[in-house]
Each structure stands twice: as structure tokens, then as C-alpha cells.
Amino acid sequence: MSDKRVYVDAHIHISLNGENSRKLRAEFKEKKYDSLKDILCQYRDNNILILRDGGDNLGMSLAARDIAQTLGIIYKTPGWAIYKKGGYGSFLGRPVEDISEFKESFKELLKVRPDHLKIILTGLVDFESYGQVGGIFFTFDELYYMIQSAKEKNLPVMVHANSSEAVRMAVLAGADTIEHGYFITEDELYLMRERNTVWVPTLSPLGNIKSCDQRYSGQISNIQRIYEGHLWKIKKALTIGVRIAVGSDAGSYRVHHVTGFFDEVMHLQKCGISKDKIYEMSFENGIKALGIKVNQGTIP
Numbered sequence: 001m002s003d004k005r006v007y008v009d010a011h012i013h014i015s016l017n018g019e020n021s022r023k024l025r026a027e028f029k030e031k032k033y034d035s036l037k038d039i040l041c042q043y044r045d046n047n048i049l050i051l052r053d054g055g056d057n058l059g060m061s062l063a064a065r066d067i068a069q070t071l072g073i074i075y076k077t078p079g080w081a082i083y084k085k086g087g088y089g090s091f092l093g094r095p096v097e098d099i100s101e102f103k104e105s106f107k108e109l110l111k112v113r114p115d116h117l118k119i120i121l122t123g124l125v126d127f128e129s130y131g132q133v134g135g136i137f138f139t140f141d142e143l144y145y146m147i148q149s150a151k152e153k154n155l156p157v158m159v160h161a162n163s164s165e166a167v168r169m170a171v172l173a174g175a176d177t178i179e180h181g182y183f184i185t186e187d188e189l190y191l192m193r194e195r196n197t198v199w200v201p202t203l204s205p206l207g208n209i210k211s212c213d214q215r216y217s218g219q220i221s222n223i224q225r226i227y228e229g230h231l232w233k234i235k236k237a238l239t240i241g242v243r244i245a246v247g248s249d250a251g252s253y254r255v256h257h258v259t260g261f262f263d264e265v266m267h268l269q270k271c272g273i274s275k276d277k278i279y280e281m282s283f284e285n286g287i288k289a290l291g292i293k294v295n296q297g298t299i300p
Contacts, residue, residue, distance in 0.1 A: 005279060008050040008286030009261045011158075011179060011200050011247025014039060014064045015056035015091070018256035028060050036060065037067050040075075042258045050074045052247070052290050054158070054179070055081035055093050055118045062112055076290050078118035078158070079109055082146065084137030089120040089160075099145050106149055116291065117150035119143065121161040121170055125182050125206070125226060127219035133162035133183065136169070144173040156291040158200075164188055171197050177245065177289045182230055189233065193242045198289045200247035201234050203227070203267035208254040215253075235271045244268075245289040246282035 014036060017024045024035050043051060051073060053061040061077035068075035082105060083089030085097045096102040109117075121143065123134020138146075147157045151174065159175040161167045162182040170178055171191050177198040181188070192199055206227045209216055216223060237244060246268065250260035268278050287293065 004047050006050065006283060007046070007048040007261060007279065008052075008246065008282050008290070009043075009048055009248055009250060009264075010052045010177075010198075010245040010282075010286045010289045011054060011202055011249050012051055012257065012260070013054050013056065013061075013092075013249070013251030014257075015058060015060040016251030018251060018254060018260070021251070025058060025060070028058055028063070033063060033067065036064050037071075039257045040064060040068050040071055040073060044071050044073055046258050046261075048258060048261055050286060050290065050292070051076065052116070052158075052286075053077040054160070054249075055079060057091055057093055059112075065115075074290070074292060076115035076292075078116050079112045079114040081118035081120050081160070082106075082109075083120040087120070087137040088123040088134055092120065093118065099142055102142070102146055102149075106146075110153065114155060116156040116158055116176075117146070119146055119157065119159045119170075119175075121159050122163060122166045125162055125180075127216055127222055127226075130222055130225060131163075131183055133166070136163070136166050140169050140173060143169060147174045156289070158289075167192075171195050176291070179247070180249075181233075182226060184233055186233075186236060189237050189240060189242055192237070193240055196243065198243045198245050198285055199237060200245045200289065201230060201237075202247055202249040202264070203230060203234075204248045204250075204255045204260055204263045205252045206230070207267040208263055231267075231270055234268070238271060238273065243285045243288065244281055245285040246278065247289075 055078040065075045081093030085095035126132035156176040158177045159170040160179045161170045164185045167188045248260035248264040
């Protein structure tokens with residue numbers, strides 16, 4: 001592989017498959033890992049050799065990490081994400097109510113050797129109500145404590161955050177990467193540049209839905225508006241020097257593994273940058289997001 005370009009997808013979910021994930025998850029519960037291996041083999045065959053998972057509640061990403069190692073893939077996982085009890089994220093991780101519960105959960109998490117910590121700070125983008133993201137689940141003090149706990153263990157921190165308030169909170173609390181980041185303002189972009197925070201904007205979930213889906217046909221105009229606004233913010237981020245990593249959110253609805261990465265590249269091209277530049281950005285900022293060091297374009 002040393003003579004080929006290596007791709008980095010900085011945001012995937014191996015526990016989901018882009019359509020109906022029940023079968024995939026049911027197979028795993030029965031200790032059938034063939035589907036996981038098939039997905040990883042497809043990544044390998046398309047030279048997407050560095051992957052960062054957002055976690056799950058079944059241990060699928062942990063199993064995938066073990067399989068990936070046998071295939072020559074660098075696979076980073078948080079094990080499971082941390083989310084607020086009663087909030088969004090049940091299929092991605094484990095809930096905590098407060099700092100006391102986080103301490104206990106974090107002790108358990110460290111036993112599975114996570115590569116990073118994933119925190120879910122907000123909900124999803126609401127296709128019905130423009131600008132709504134389901135609220136902010138943790139206080140600044142709670143978020144800061146969780147992030148600093150990870151840093152004490154030399155773990156990078158990825159934070160799922162939408163809205164200007166949530167992204168600002170995450171950056172100020174020390175997040176290494178911002179996942180999604182919908183509805184941010186220029187103020188957060190300049191703050192990310194100042195703090196050298198990597199942004200993983202994940203265009204594909206909305207971009208793929210708006211181009212080829214009937215389920216959300218009644219919300220397409222809103223989805224288009226959100227998508228176009230996100231593109232504009234990414235263009236601005238690139239102009240001022242914010243680090244952008246390519247993360248497809250593969251596994252999400254209509255974002256399939258492997259092809260999702262190339263979908264994300266296609267969406268990013270709409271920001272006026274070349275495919276080669278995106279690949280270069282993907283590698284350079286992707287490995288920073290994952291906290292790894294490899295030779296440019298190769299796997300050592």
C-alpha cells in the first residue's frame with residue numbers, strides 16, 4: 001500500500017449500515033462478526049486505511065478494532081460514547097447523570113482501552129424546525145471535567161455538538177475535535193482556529209438525503225437550507241485556516257460505509273476546493289484528529 005494514497009475517514013459508525021441496522025446489530029449480539037469483517041475489508045480494498053469510530057452501546061467498534069488490526073487498518077474507537085441520561089445517544093454509548101456517574105463510567109471505559117473519549121453534548125439537527133438541535137445536555141463545568149479527565153489519560157476528545165453555543169462551549173472546554181457543528185457562527189470558526197481545534201463537519205447525512213431520498217420529502221427545503229448554510233461556514237473556515245477533517249458519518253441514514261467517504265469528498269468539493277486538496281486535508285487533519293503520527297501518505 002506504500003505506493004498508494006491512504007484515505008482517512010475521521011467519523012464512522014461501524015454499528016450502523018446506512019439503511020436498516022437492526023440485522024447488523026442482531027448478528028453481532030449472536031457473536032457473528034462476518035458482516036463487520038466484510039465492511040472493514042471493503043474499507044481496506046478502497047485504501048481507506050485509517051478510521052475513527054464514534055462508539056456504540058454493544059461493543060461493535062471494539063470488536064472492529066481487533067479485526068481491523070489483522071487487516072492492516074488503523075482503527076480508533078472510544079468504546080462507547082458518553083451521553084446525558086435521558087438525552088440523545090442511547091445506541092452510541094452509556095448515559096451519565098452527573099460528574100459522579102461519569103467518574104464511575106470513565107473507570108469502566110478505561111478498562112477497554114479507548115483511543116479517545118466521545119461526548120454527546122447536543123441532540124440532532126431538527127429537519128422540521130430550522131436551528132433546533134435538541135438542547136445542550138451538559139453544563140460547561142461538567143463538560144470541562146470530562147474533557148480534562150480524558151486529557152489526564154492522554155486521550156483525545158471528540159465532541160458531538162450542534163449550535164453556536166454548544167460548539168463554543170466545547171472548544172473552550174478543550175475539545176480536540178468538533179463533530180458536525182451545524183448552525184455555528186463565524187465567532188466559533190475564529191475560536192476553533194485560535195485553539196487549533198479540528199472540525200469534522202459531516203456533510204453527507206444531509207447532502208445524501210436531499211439528493212436521493214423520499215422519507216424526508218416534506219422537509220427537503222429545510223434540509224437544503226441547512227446544508228447550504230453549512231457549506232458556507234465550511235468555505236469560511238477554509239478561508240481563515242480552520243483545520244477541517246473528512247468524516248462521512250458512515251452508517252448514518254443514506255451514508256454507506258466506504259462510499260460515504262467519497263460522498264463526503266464530493267460534498268466538500270462544493271466549497272470550491274479540488275479533490276486532491278481534500279484528500280491531502282483528509283490525511284493531514286485526519287491523523288491530527290485521531291492523535292496518530294504516520295508518514296505522509298503511507299502506513300508505517
